Amino acid sequence: xxxxxxxxxxxxxxxxxxxxxxxxxxxxxxxxxxxxxxxxxxxxxxxxxxxxxxxxxxxxxxxxxxxxxxxxxxxxxxxxxxxxxxxxxxxxxxxxxxxxxxxxxxxxxxxxxxxxxxxxxxxxxxxxxxxxxxxxxxxxxxxxx
Amino acid sequence: xxxxxxxxxxxxxxxxxxxxxxxxxxxxxxxxxxxxxxxxxxxxxxxxxxxxxxxxxxxxxxxxxxxxxxxxxxxxxxxxxxxxxxxxxxxxxxxxxxxxxxxxxxxxxxxxxxxxxxxxxxxxxxxxxxxxxxxxxxxxxxxxxxxxxxxxxxxxxxxxxxxxxxxxxxxxxxxxxxxxxxxxxxxxxxxxxxxxxxxxxxxxxxxxxxxxxxxxxxxxxxxxxxxxxxxxxxxxxxxxxxxxxxxxxxxxxxxxxxxxxxxxxxxxxxxxxxx
Numbered sequence: 312x313x314x315x316x317x318x319x320x321x322x323x324x325x326x327x328x329x330x331x332x333x334x335x336x337x338x339x340x341x342x343x344x345x346x347x348x349x350x351x352x353x354x355x356x357x358x359x360x361x362x363x364x365x366x367x368x369x370x371x372x373x374x375x376x377x378x379x380x381x382x383x384x385x386x387x388x389x390x391x392x393x394x395x396x397x398x399x400x401x402x403x404x405x406x407x408x409x410x411x412x413x414x415x416x417x418x419x420x421x422x423x424x425x426x427x428x429x430x431x432x433x434x435x436x437x438x439x440x441x442x443x444x445x446x447x448x449x450x451x452x453x454x455x456x
Numbered sequence: 457x458x459x460x461x462x463x464x465x466x467x468x469x470x471x472x473x474x475x476x477x478x479x480x481x482x483x484x485x486x487x488x489x490x491x492x493x494x495x496x497x498x499x500x501x502x503x504x505x506x507x508x509x510x511x512x513x514x515x516x517x518x519x520x521x522x523x524x525x526x527x528x529x530x531x532x533x534x535x536x537x538x539x540x541x542x543x544x545x546x547x548x549x550x551x552x553x554x555x556x557x558x559x560x561x562x563x564x565x566x567x568x569x570x571x572x573x574x575x576x577x578x579x580x581x582x583x584x585x586x587x588x589x590x591x592x593x594x595x596x597x598x599x600x601x602x603x604x605x606x607x608x609x610x611x612x613x614x615x616x617x618x619x620x621x622x623x624x625x626x627x628x629x630x631x632x633x634x635x636x637x638x639x640x641x642x643x644x645x646x647x648x649x650x651x652x653x654x655x656x657x658x659x660x661x662x663x664x665x666x667x668x669x670x671x672x673x674x675x676x677x678x679x680x681x682x683x684x685x686x687x688x689x690x691x692x693x694x695x696x697x698x699x700x701x702x703x704x705x706x707x708x709x710x711x712x713x714x715x716x717x718x719x720x721x722x723x724x725x726x727x728x729x730x731x
Contacts, residue, residue: 409543416610419612420612421612422603422606422607422610422612424599424600424603426547426596426620426623427544427545427546427547428540428546428547428595428596428599429543429545429546441543441544443543444599445457445543447599447602450606451602451605451606451609454609454610455609456605456609
C-alpha cells in the first residue's frame with residue numbers, strides 16, 4: 312500500500328481519498344479502521360480500560376471528574392471534559408441532557424414528566440436521571456423535531 | 457441554572473417590577489376615579505383611599521406609603537416566573553411564591569386600606585390564585601407537548617396514563633369556574649351586573665369549556681368524556697353561593713360546551729390520523 316499525502320490549505324477539514332484497483336480485503340479493513348469511532352479510555356482502580364461508546368449509558372460530572380456508566384453498571388472515570396466528549400461522540404446518539412450529563416439516547420427506555428415539572432429519563436437497566444428543561448430545546452433539535 | 461443565577465434573576469425581575477407595581481396601582485385608582493359613580497367631589501383625582509389619607513394624617517404621606525407597598529407588590533408579582541427556572545420542585549416553589557405574593561398583597565391592602573370588606577380581599581386573592589393556576593397549567597401543557605414529541609421521535613411508547621393529561625385541564629377548569637366569578641363580582645356594578653350576569657355565563661364560560669374540551673379531545677380518547685361532567689359540576693359551588701337556582705343553566709352551558717369541544721377535538725384527531 313502506497314501513501315500519498317497532499318497538503319492543501321484551502322481544505323476546511325481532513326479529507327481522505329482512497330484509490331484502489333478493486334474491492335479488496337485490504338481496502339475493506341482500511342475503511343473499517345477509518346470509520347471506526349474514536350475509542351475512549353476509562354479508568355477504574357488504577358486500571359485503564361478501552362470503552363466502546365455504544366456500551367456507555369451516560370457520561371456525567373461527579374466530584375470535578377467525568378464518569379462513564381456502562382450497560383453492566385460499571386462506572387469509569389474518563390479524562391476528558393464533557394464538552395470534549397460532546398465534540399468526539401456522535402451527536403445524534405449522545406445527547407446533552409443537562410449541564411453535567413450526556414446520555415446515550417439509543418439506550419433510553421422511558422421519558423416521563425412529573426406533575427411537579429421534573430423530566431425523568433430511564434435508561435436500560437433501570438438507570439434513571441433527570442433532563443434539564445433548559446436542554447429540551449437542544450434535544451428536540453438533535454432529534455430533528 | 458445555579459443558585460446564584462436564580463438569585464440574580466429574582467432580584468433583576470423584582471427591581472424591574474417595583475415601578476410597574478406603583479404604576480399599576482395608580483392606574484387602578486385613575487380608572488376607579490374615571491368610572492366612579494357619583495364622581496369625586498370637586499373633580500379631584502383620588503390616588504389613595506379616603507380612609508388611608510385619614511389614617512396617615514396627610515394624603516401625601518399616604519401616597520408615599522402606598523407607593524412603597526404597591527412597589528413591593530409589583531416586585532413580588534414580577535418574580536412569579538422565577539420558580540420555573542428551577543429544575544426540581546418547581547410546583548412547591550411556585551406554591552410558596554403564591555403564598556409570599558398573597559401575603560404581600562394582603563399586607564399592602566391592609567396598610568393602604570384597599571379593602572373595605574373582607575369579601576373583596578378574598579375575591580382578589582382568588583383572582584391572584586387563578587393567575588398562578590393558569591400560568592402553571594399552560595406551562596405544564598407546553599412541557600407535556602415537548603415530552604410527547606421527544607418520545608414519539610425517539611420511538612418510545614407515546615401512551616401515558618390518561619389522568620396525567622386530564623389533571624391540568626381539571627385544575628384549569630376549577631380555577632376558572634371557582635375563582636373567576638367571585639373576582640368578577642367584586643368589580644361588577646351592583647345595579648346591573650354585566651360581568652357576572654352576561655360576560656361570564658354567556659361568553660367566558662362556554663368559550664373556555666369549548667376550547668379546553670377541544671384541546672383535550674385531540675389528546676385523549678374516551679377519557680375526555682369525564683371533562684364535560686367535571687365542567688358542569690364545577691359551576692355548582694358558584695351557582696349556589698354567588699347566584700341562585702335560576703343560574704343553574706350555567707351547569708349545562710358548561711357541560712354542553714365542553715362536550716361540543718371534546719367532539720370537535722375527537723373529529724380533528726381522527727382527521728389528522730387519516731392524513
